[in-house]
Amino acid sequence: MAYNHQRILSLLTDSLKAEATDILLKVPGRPMFRSGGRLIPTPYPELTPSDTLRAAQELLGLGMKEAPLAQIRELEFSFGVARLGRFRVHLYRQRGSIAIVVHRMALSPPSLQDLHAPELVSRLAWRQPGLVLVTGRRGRLGLIAALTDAYNRGYPGHLVSIEDPMEYLHRDIRASISQRELLVDTDSFHSGLIAARREAPDAVVVHDLPDAQTAELALRLAESGCRVIASISGCRMVEVTRWLTRMFPEYRESEISVRLSDVLSAVVSEKDGLIKILPASESIRGAIRRHMALPLTRAA
Secondary structure (H helix, E strand, C coil), X not given: XXXXXXXXXXXXXXXXXXXXXXXXXXXXXXXXXXXXXEXXXXXXXXXXXXXXXXXXXXXXXXXXXXXXCCCCCEEEEEEEECCCEEEEEEEEEECXXXXXXXXXXXCCCCCCCCCXXXXXXXXXXXXXXXXXXXXXXXXXXXXXHHHHHHHHHHCCCEEEEEECCCCECCCCCCCEEEEEEECCCEXXXXXXXXXXXXXXXXXXXXXXXXXXXXXXXXXXXXXXXXXXXXXXECCCHHHHHHHXXXXXXXXHHHHHHHHHHHHEEEEXXXXXCEEEEEXXXXXXXXXXXXXXXXXXXXXX
16 A cells, blocks of 8 residues: 555554654565654555655655655654654665655643752743753653743743754643644755844743854853753763853954853753752852863752
8 A cells, every 4th residue: 555645644643652752664675663762663664765755755745845865874763743743753774765754743841840850940031031051862852842931931931042953842721832843844054043033022042153153143142141052962961151152263262251241040951861950159250261161069
């Protein structure tokens, strides 16, 4: 049976029943579900190159995308289906044929309590204008989502979140949450932050600061009285402020260090499920101005 529209909807429905987080389609082999961290073969027939090509076409249709599949080597997009949820698709080529991973986004974000985060995290993140830097790897996305959820439940403000990828859906509770996904709703973190400045936000969350221009905008937002949470992946907690200042030309590093020390509220890190927070004390601010690694004696 061809992977037509109805077959794709059946596959998505079955993945929901199996509580699968991912669907994997690859030649050769049957479609597989990832559930509970394990890959589970499905009863669907083994896939052929024409099957994955047709499945890719149907998924592009669900995402209202047009793309020349014959020329594509990699492509990522997302879509939603009523009563089934929201999904993110990654198309890629292997052995000359199209392969597909469909990730089902969580319907609700984790809470800070779910992540066993210190109570101080939410208070320092949102109680006053300023900048919070978040470090870590994959687990930091859940932490950022939990911080966004804490704002949504505790503050009647407008929060703009610029995400890559969008892993969790936030429905308005007390706040108005605007989620913008990279390459779907905005071209880059930089352009997303430029637009955010015009959207009258009380708070901004940005999943990455990839360059000096984006970091500059995050600093300006914090300096203007906005609450800003910005993530920097792949660096240690003690190095995060030096990592940020070194994005800039050497002649600007002292200026950026002073500005960063003035607006920083805290550094939060996630590693192997453990969340630590380092409040911006006077000793921390002094270390930033002197371009030193952050002391961890007060990390909670």
